[in-house]
Amino acid sequence: MTTTTTTRPAAVPGARMEAEMRQQPEVLAALVDRWPALTAQVAALTDGAPPLGVAFLARGSSDHAALLGRYAVELRTGLPTCLVAPSVATAYGRAPEGFQGWLLVALSQSGRTPEIVDLARRYADAGARVVAVTNDGGSALAGAAHLSIALEAGPEVAVPATKTVTGQLLALLALAAGLAPGGFGSAGLTQAQAAALPDAVARVLADAESAERAAALLADHDRLAVVGRGACYPAALESALKLQETTGLMAHGFSTADFRHGPIAVCGPEAPALLLAGSGPADADTLDLRDALAARRAPILLAGAAPEADLPWPALGHLGDCVTATVRGQQLALATARRLGIDPDRPAGLNKVTMTS
Template sequence: MTDTRLGRLMEAEMRDQPRVLAALADRFTRIGSEVAELFTRAGEGFVDSSDGGAARSNHAAAGDPAGVADSPVGVAEGPVGVAFLARGSSDNAALLGRYAVELQTGLPTCLVAPSIATAYGREPAGFRGWLLIALSQSGRTPEIVDLTGRYIAAGAKVVAVTNDPDSALARIADYTVALEAGPERAVPATKTVTAQMLAVLAIASGLGAGGMTQLEAAELPAAAADLLADGGAVERAAELLATVDRLAVVGRSACYPAALETALKLQETTGLMAHGFSSADFRHGPIAVTGPGAPALLLAGSGPADTDTLSLREPLSARYAPIVLAGTATEAPITWPALGNLGECLLATIRGQQLALAVARELGIDADHPTGLAKVTLTH
């Protein structure tokens, strides 16, 4: 029998996700609109929003020290490109944002490689007119704060996504989306990750038509609550995964960031050698890591790319690899509802959190305090 006292903080923070997501869903349209205003008011400050400090403009109050106010006022209608800056779990939320922006706008997007500047000394250039979305749960990671300042100097507008609206990152951004998730004390990030995911979908909604709507965002809290109340199939899957030492976690499109985040949660909570893959990349060689003692966890929602993930079952079976299926398919033992939008990434991520906690408990590990890890990782 597993010890449910282990990982109590992580479990409590997971169960807080419906509240956090509901508060963000209430601000969903406002966030998107105010991000869009950064480019219609180029060079101008704007009045702080009235949502209790949840989002605000900072450069006007700071005298715009980076000099980005030199750009023409009122000319731009949107960014010419979007860059995402993050590390760790925040990087997985950033990947979801990249999908959303590319899908809705067709704009060039990129995930910033921080070491290009911090290790190799190459300063960012050519980013005037771009939007940089900087994600850091604490807002204190030195390289994220440092790089954000460099992109501001290069002419980018900056939106910070952080749980601390008074952090160093928030203070230098043009606009801050505060997650308002409350304290998160367990080392594995849970409620701040899904909050970041919803925040980037809100940001993307302001950049182009056809993105998630506020009504669709409002469906997520109840869906999350239903999943969190349903752990039976997850616990049965955890019994299998607690007996192996390596695992492939596979998804595509909206489920790819969730696959990466699930693999990360399993790594940090259990020490399992879990690795996340796009189903397309998985076919290009990594499928060879699976076999009788090396299962695959398939995350497949209701999107057009998810059929590719489901089709992996035949080659995996031919390798005698155990398969754990989670998603919207009727035969999936671990389920989430078919929403038909990128919000399914959040639901897949919650299933991954549940699985990581359940495996840790099977192994007798306290997921709240993984050996050798700290809550805030101060990379430079």
């Protein structure tokens, strides 16, 4: 009797990450559908009176989303904002004070990071109104908040966060719109503008070849700078993080303005620069870096709305550029990891939930 053995095909490296990336247009479209409800809930939380200020509490990718939140709130409302330093309370033992009348926006994709949950409760006790932005509406963080914005992105299994990050970005743009329904000029994002994002992201995801060509350059180097300004600055930080955790490359994210003040010196023939430049008023400054980088003989990858971009995305003309830029960064990290023979679904020494306390 003869027996045959069936061999299962090896899993494609990064299959989970790629599958979750491809769900982003659907996740974003669902958030756009909820836009009127989300903005109304935020407006109701403040009882028609703006808070004295808005503080953001986050770690990791959520911290990068919080940075976009700061831009959106400051542009839309003019309110003072800050990023909370968790260690002030957790390591140094300083209880939060002076936040009566403030809004605290606590971000955690899982909603289970002990440090974020604990601090959300402490800030609520200090008089802040707390908004939780998390993928799990039944999480401990959601339970500690006065208002929970659940991303409802479905399970995210891959260690590199993708759909929950872009979901957070759009949720924070909705939050800013809810804080000031009239807005200031053209600042912030309208529902109509948000509605164009799912298609823009789908177009980026459909263009995998650009990312594969760019990955061929990055795979020959072990360090790089990722640079952006304005809406693209949070995306630069997030793209650098995605490259770090999926490939092990020494990638660092910089504000264009800060990059000019010294870090540009790290770039040269062996250290390329990835420039993120969308279609906003801060992006011309990033494009202007090309001459200085060329003088240093640094390889340059340009991602953005310019016709000559190596990694293009549609010109949006608003803070939504951060979403498309972030997706391009995810795509590049995945392609680079695969080119290096690394499975980004199993990054060494990393877990899905980081249990800081």
